[in-house]
Amino acid sequence: MNNIRKWAMASIMCAGGLTGMAQIAPAIPADPVIEAHIQEWLKKMTLEEKIGQMCEITVDVVTDFPGSKDGFKLSEAMLDTVIGKYKVGSILNVPLSVAQKKEVWAAAIKQIQDKSMKEIGIPCIYGVDQIHGTTYTLDGTLFPQGVNMGASFNRELVRRGAEISAYETKAGCIPWTYAPVVDLGRDPRWPRMWENYGEDCYVNAQMGVEAVKGFQGSDPNHIGEYNVAACMKHYMGYGVPVSGKDRTPSSISRSDLREKHFAPFLAAVRAGALSVMVNSGVDNGMPFHANRELLTEWLKEDLNWDGLIVTDWADINNLCTRDHIVATKKEAIKIAINAGIDMSMVPYEVS
Incomplete structure (x- = not known):
């Protein structure tokens, strides 16, 4: 009981400590050699x-x-x-x-x-998507789903699980996993409750940090031979849809969004997470894939983070075909890129 009380108190402290956040040092330290190499390639590319x-x-x-x-x-x-x-x-x-x-x-x-x-x-x-072990590799090690790992309150277990998953994923030469899942699961109707670490922002933040360290190792600029790049998801508020159905609109208060749903992503970014996948839904009428404030300002500018933001499945097209905030897919692409999207999971169209 004492341990649970400590977690609860830490959760309250976490929620109250995110407002008025000042500019901080980059979680992914600038490497002059890497940056120079990138700039050299960009100049060559059409x-x-x-x-x-x-x-x-x-x-x-x-x-x-x-x-x-x-x-x-x-x-x-x-x-x-x-x-x-x-x-x-x-x-x-x-x-x-x-x-x-x-x-x-x-x-x-x-x-x-x-x-x-x-x-x-x-x-x-x-x-x-190796989210609870090496699920897409035959003979890989499977671990309990995220909600069970979160219920253990065992940081070391989560980190070790991510290390093993990274090792086995890299054995197949795959360098990137769409994990950890740090959504706050707060609606029991939601069909993906089992993927995340539970309803508490502090538990998700702590477990998310350990998973990132387990997947990536200690240096985000130099992923080790047995490590892979992590991708936090789904940024953010994915687990509280109004209807209870997956990929449907939410209605989250500003304070809850900032102090609760943002907390695990904030912690994982500070731990060096290299990428983020965006929530497929719409919050209070604004699709997350079109929200420059949340993608560019909160993540890239406020946190001084230069990681990669990737869409979820066909979600730029959804701005046009489902959300109807624009008339054409071309306009949807423009809005999403200007909002801060770096990579579009198309995923089928090649022309």
């Missing part, structure tokens, strides 16, 4: 290449079905289109949601990277 690098396509687009008996098979013709023609910078997911052997993953990632290095000289970033 506008079309830069646009391509901001796109993320699902692996089904470049997969030959049904594939071989030993795993999925990539389509050279579609790789020519996606990487050769459009210079797409990221591929995600697993074909038909079927886990693959680490050797199959390694061969596929090598094929993708060889193509990307040949066509543009920049590695293609591959990402998967």
Whole structure:
């Protein structure tokens, strides 16, 4: 009981300590060598290449079905289109949601990277949802879902689980995982309650920090041989939809948004998290993917953070087709990019 009381008191302190936040030192320290290398590449790239690098396509687009008996098979013709023609910078997911052997993953990632290095000289970033263990790799280690890990109040357990997941993910040459999930699960109707660490902002913040450290290691500028880049999600307020249904609107007060839902992301950014995935929904009439204040001001400017902000599944298109805040997909892209989006999970369109 004393431990639970300590967590509760720390939660109150966490909630009260976020207002009036001053500019802070960058969580991802500037590395002059890396920055110079980036600037050198940007000067070489055409506008079309830069646009391509901001796109993320699902692996089904470049997969030959049904594939071989030993795993999925990539389509050279579609790789020519996606990487050769459009210079797409990221591929995600697993074909038909079927886990693959680490050797199959390694061969596929090598094929993708060889193509990307040949066509543009920049590695293609591959990402998967390893949120409670190495779920997309056959024979990988599975851990309890996030809500169970949160209920343990055991920081060391969460960090060790992330370390093991990173090790096994990297064994298949995959460098990026869409985890940890640090949404506040506060509505029992919500169908994804099991993914996060619970309803408390402090618990989510603490577990999120440990997961980030476990996935990435101690230096976000130099991810280790057995580490992967982390991606916090879903920024933010994803777990409290008014209807209780996934990817539907929320109505969060300003104080709760800032002091509760923002808290885990704040903590993970300060711990060096390299990327963030955005909430698919709309809050008080404003889609998160169009909200410059939350994406650029709160994350990039207030926290002096230069990590990557990636959309969730087809969410820039949703600004047009679902949310109807613009008439065309082109206008939706403009709004999202100006709001602070760095990469669009398209995920199927390649023309």
